Amino acid sequence: MTAVAVGSVDSRVVGRERKFLRRARYIGVPAAVATACVAMYLYVQSQELDSIESRIINARNIWTAAVEQIEIALWATALTLVVAVPLGIALTRPWARRVTPIIIAVANIGQGVPAIGLLFFIYIVLIRSGSTAAILGMAIYAVLPVLRGTMVGLQQVDRGVVKAARGMGMSKQSVLLRVEMPLAVPILLTGVRTALVLTVSTAVLAAFIGGGTFGELIISGQAQGRPLAVAVGSLGAAALAIMADWVGGIAEDLLRPKGL
């Protein structure tokens, strides 16, 4: 009796602590990013920019870069999810057992190929639009982690639970939708978060093929020996990646089925 009571108090304390930590993360991460951005802003303001720096580091360029990078990342993530989640579900069905290794191998190639080579290939051979080529390239790059996430998520679902659900008379489809998927959601969401962070951060490579993004500030600054421009571009890209991770984290907390 007492042991149980103590245990429940403990878990309540742990729960409260966890809640506190989560809140700290919710507020702390954007606060830290904002602080870094403001600090950079103030530093840039305090510097006298020469004509080259002021052509690279200006509000319009930074705004365009951010919008381009977010757009590429969102489209790429959407494309990744549309392809990888259904594919992941299909590949965990018993009837797909034979093709699974083949598909995984293909997805592996997508991630194994150097991202920059993939981008140039897509741009030169397939699509002469920097942003579209980048979206496709990023999506190919991010398919594997999400596919893996979906598959592992579904595979770790206790077979006993599935059998019990079938035994209760649920159809295969409703087992998938009402038992397997909900139980797989946490791992699936981690995959989504991975895809988002991967695409946001690799999107800077789009600058090489005319897709803009913060990569343009980085490359331009590096090429002309203007480290301040590189720093601003890097901070912008890093801030977006960290915020993408942050959003992904919140989505994981909110979308995770209650009681898990």
Place this chain on the structure above:
Amino acid sequence: MQRTMNGPRWVALVAVLALGVTACGGNDEASPGTGSEDAPSGGGELISDQFDLSGVEIRIGSKDFTEQLILGQLAKQALEAAGATVDLTENLPSPAGAREALLAGEVDAAWEYTGTAYINYLQHETPIDDPIEQYEAVRDEDLEQNGIFWTEPAPFDDTYGIATRRDFADENGLETLADVATFVEENPDEATLCLDSTFGSRDDGLIRFEDAYGVTWPEDQQTVQEFAIIYQATADGDPCNFGEVFTTDGRIQSLDLALMEDVESAFISYLSAVQINNDFNEANPDVAAVIELISAPLDEALMTALNAAVDVDGEFPEDAAAQYLQDQGFVE
């Protein structure tokens, strides 16, 4: 969790990738012309008869694009012909890699362009119009500030240009940059321009064209991309009808691009010379003398032909360089 990438790592990554993607161009056409046909029959002054650099060890750096690879090989082979032991480090990242290696003492000498040095390294904002005056300014300042000696420049000028595909030029009667300016004003919808990440922001870049020809190139018609893919994108007219080019690039010839004549001299000059650590130079003054000897005949036609031999005919830079030294009578 996924705090994957942070700033500095990205800079490093992008820098490394930039290294990997420049260099080699397309070899679409196998048009002959190794440069030998344009060559004057050569001074016939064998390097080995005039100089003895035996016992001298020199480390040379060259950057990561065709012209630099050829120039690096030229210096290496010429100095070896004089008896020196040469250690050539190729493919240092553009534009500053070779320079950084030089300043850090990792190499003793490296080719550089006066325009690049004046704007990027000496951090001036406004270039000097006269090529020789700009060279002299670079030479004097760099020696004083950084202890870097500059050899006399080669005569060829590898400057910026704007090119378009041949049939597009013919259709629209485009021959000069003045025609291009008029075209931009009258047909802004078709005035698509592919440019690299520096051309739009450097003082010696697009703004020189805009100021000289009194036109503003619409920002939304500009596609900023890696330099190496601009040529093909321009030749295909997809996505750009116009492209930023280097005037001595062999691909202008091989892809049959029409280089617009710069009638107002908007773009400044980029003369090539070798920067040598001055301590090294004072100890071995003949190194600069050998470089100056071999670079003296190197005009635009010759340099373009050498670039084309590599980018178009697929020759190795070392073979193109060796051919030049033979044609000019510097080696047997």
